[in-house]
Amino acid sequence: MADDMVLLAQRFINSYNVAGIPKVEEDGKTGWSVMYALTRALQYELGMTTLSDSFGPATLTALTSRFPVIDSGTRHGNVYRIVQSGLFCKGYDGDEINGDYTGRVAAAVTRLKQHMGVDGVYPGGGLTPKVFKALLTMDPYVVVGNGTEKIRYVQQWMNGRYINRRNFFVIPCDGMFSRDVQKALLYAIQFELGMSDDVANGVFGPATRQGLRDHPVGEGSSGVWVNLFSAAMLFNRRPGVDFVDGFTSHLARYTSDFQSFVRLPVTGRGDFQTWASLLVSTGDATRAGTACDTVTEITDVRAAALYAAGYRYVGRYLSNVSGSTLNKRLQPGELRRIASHGLSVFPIYQTYGGEAAYFKRAQGIADAHAAITRARGYGFKPGTRIYFAVDFDALDYQVTDNILPHFRAIKATMDEYGREFEIGIYGPRNVCSRVAAERLTTASFLCDMSTGFSGNLGYPHPIDWSFDQISTISIGSGTGQITIDNNIASGSDTGQNSFNDESPDNQLDVGFDLAQRNALLADIQTYFVTALGVPEKGGPNGDDGTGRTTTESVDIVLDLDWLTTQLSRHFRMRKAMIQCPLLWEIRKFNIFDPVADDAVRLHYTTGVPTGKDDCSTGLAQIFGRTAIRGRNWAIAQGIISGTPTDPDKGDDIWAMWQKLNTDNIFNVQTVPAVLGWGAADLGLARPGLTTSEDDSRRIMGRYNGRPPDSDNYAQAMIGMYRVFEKYNAPLRS
Known part of the structure; x- marks a missing residue:
């Protein structure tokens, strides 16, 4: 919603005709672009020759030197206008953007400092440099979203206590735990350890770790270390905790609850391991886990070494990365070998997953199909949880735009095609929590070893965590040596230690080799022209309204190869059988098809029946009734899950x-x-990998109707089938 005073601030920014100050959109909406422009305007007024979006050390030094305090005695109109603009963008009363530091401006600055918790350090209505720096950010100083007043109070306390330290700047006071707040807490700990401004860096390094070992807290403790410990507990969203300076029996009980939750020794004290788990995603990275994951095949000697080292659960991969030379997937017989040494296995599905662009609905469907096929092929039994990987630092908007649609597709596909398996996720804490909040997964495997991920910093353990990856280590020696990721196990997923017989997939179809696209297209074009009389464009007798060329149609089929490949593997039928009717119906799409579609829509939406309650529709031109019958058959066969519907019921047909x-x-x-x-x-028998060519011809013909009316269609299909098999068959290993 537009704000008139923000609009005036934007117009003030745009009054500058300075190369380093960009014009902003005059929409009355605040945002980083406005704050960055105000920062550049301040730098210009300070006489700085280099203007940038960053309010960094150079800007702070120049501001402190020129204006240690900005108040009514400063006498600089444009600096006043920048202050007034910043106040309006923050939601405070800047009076007018008129270049006067009025009583209303001073009162707004005072209120801002109160909200920040620094009014006791910087009394009065003057604006100090660090507060000015905070003014030109999008950080809020009131509770927002699911923030809490308890956390906001701690944020204000930290600001008030440490703002005069050189490397400590005003943190948000929004009641939310975030990356900046987590780093500020580490600074606070380092300051209390006596580190100088030259040493304190907000990093959980050796000196900080040793300092925490030297400062355990427990019942009877009091003072600032209890303050900091209870703050850390609050930031990690531990229920029932208050910000206190005395370690009571209540805090001891809540501490024990936290220790139990993250699988630490339950002492009720703020010992080093507890501090570490509160402050950094790995916690104490030297802890010995009982679970691990690895890209390396587990031989008998490696399995024995893992068991001897205390490991009981092993994560192994269902697939390799396409184009990679790394063979990380489970090998034939490996599962039983692992189980024979007393270990259980939890499967991980990851081909790539290393950037946001990978994650989308289509990829989620493909990944789910592939994971189902692989898991069944290896012999994983019903109840197995498959962990799908998000292996990058996904920002919150990428979770919304990419990760969630991807996992919605995984969930829908697994519900229909692989309901016997549960869905897990591997990824940063924020990603895992947000996906779990939509009930798309049942457990989270945390990539906490990536301590710098923004999705780990400032986020507590998801409540559904099953494994916590904290370090990479080497186990065993000689031929038993193996590199693993060391994981803490919550006990909620104990993996699998018995399996069905393996079912090799070397006769199933695989993805098309796109290097063969031109050759396939040429063969299809030749077959269409010579056998069917169908030219590149139009029908056998010229342009009969057909809307797609043969080239366009083949490319659509190849664009969907990821889907037809997975469907062929799931239904255990030849991919060519799916490709043939699909290609033909795509190629034969014509101007009359949308007319039929419109008639069906009118029948159901106008209340005036048109008599056209169904027609073939979509890429593969399928009738609603036919789809119902087909899907009912697949449900009855146990191929897909779902509730049968009625091909004679209007509502079911329309849906x-x-x-x-x-x-x-x-x-x-x-x-x-x-x-x-x-x-x-x-x-006829259900289509399979060994269905005869004659039965394949008859089955594909039935797609168009019953014989003898479908005989010509069937004959056209089998010729196409041979062309597709020419390219599909050699790819099957």
Whole structure:
């Protein structure tokens, strides 16, 4: 919502005709672009030759030298206007942007300092440099979101106590634990340890660790160390805790609860390991875990070494990264070998997952299908939890825009195709917590070893954590030596130690080799022209309204190769059988198809029946009734999960038709179910990896209708099938 005074601040910024001060949008909405521009304007007024968005040491030094305190005696109109603009952008009363430091401005500055907790250090209505620096940020000084007044009080206390230390700056007072607040707490600890401004750095280093070992707190302790310990407990969202300076029995009980939660020895005291777990994501990284994960095959001697070192749970990978030479996936027979040494296994699915662009709905569907196929192939039993990896420092907006849609797709796909498995997530704390909050996962495997991740800094342990990755170490010696990531286990996931027989996937179809795209296209074009009389554009008799060329149609099918590959593997049928009707229906799309679609919509939405209650629709041109029958067949066969619907019920037809019409992925996912139902309708066996060419022809023909009306369609399909198999078959190992 636009604010008139923020709009005036933006107009003031835009009154500068200075190369280093960019124009801002005059929309009345505050934001970092406005604060950065005000920072540059201040730097310009201070006579600095280099203008930047950063209010860094040079800006602070120049400001302190020129204006140690800005008040009514400063007499600098534009500096006053910058102050007034900053106040309005922060939600305070800057009077007018008129270049006067009025009583209203002084009162607003006083209120700002009270909200920051520094009014006792900087009394009166004057603006000091560190407060000015904080003014030109987007940090709030009132409780926001799910912040709490208890945390806000601690933030204000820290500001008031440490603001005069050189490296300590005003932190937000929003009641939220964040990266900046976590670092400020480390600074506070270092200051109380007696570190000078030249030594204190906000890093959990050796001197800080030793200092905490020297300052345990427990029942009967009092003073600032109890203040800091209770602050750390509050920041980690421990229920029932108050900010106190005396270590009471209540605090001891809550400390014990925290220690139990993160699997520390339960002492009820603020010992070093407890301090560490409160302050840094790894906690005490020297702790010995009982779980690990590794990219290395576990041989008999390695398994024995792991068990001897106290490990009981091992994370191993279901897949390799495409194009990588690293063979990290489980090897044949490895699961039983691991189990024979008293170890359990939890599976991890990760191909890449190292940047936001990887995460999207389509990739989530593909990953879920691949994980299901791999897990079943290795023999993992129902109840196994598969951990899907988010292996980068996802910012909060990337969680919203990328990670959540990805995991919604995983959940929907697993619910339909792999309901026997549970879904876990590996990633930073914030990512795990946000995905779990939508009930998309049932456990979190934390990448806490990445202590610098913004998604770990300032975020407490997710309540559903199962494994906590804290260090990389080497176990064993000689042929038994293995490098692992050392994990703390919560006990909520004990992995699997018995398995079904392995089912090799070397006869299943794999992804298409795009280097063969031009050759495939040429063969399809030749077949269409010579056998079917279908040119590159239009129908057999010229342009009959067909809307796509053969080239466009083949490229659409190849763009969906990730999906048809996974569907073929899940249904254990030849991919070519799915590709053929899909390609043909895409190629034959014409101007009459949208007309039929409109008639169906009118039938259901206007209340005036048109008599057209169903039609073939979407990429693969499937009728709503046909899709219902196909999916009912797949549910009955146990291939997918779901509730059967009625092909003769209008509401069910309409609901199915809309999904087919609006969701291309759902439409294509329905193709193999329709093929399977068609085989059953013809009295043929379910399509499989060894289905004969003649049965394949008849099954694909049924996609278009019953024989003899579908005979020509069936014949066209089998010729296409041979072309696709020419390229698919050699790729199967």
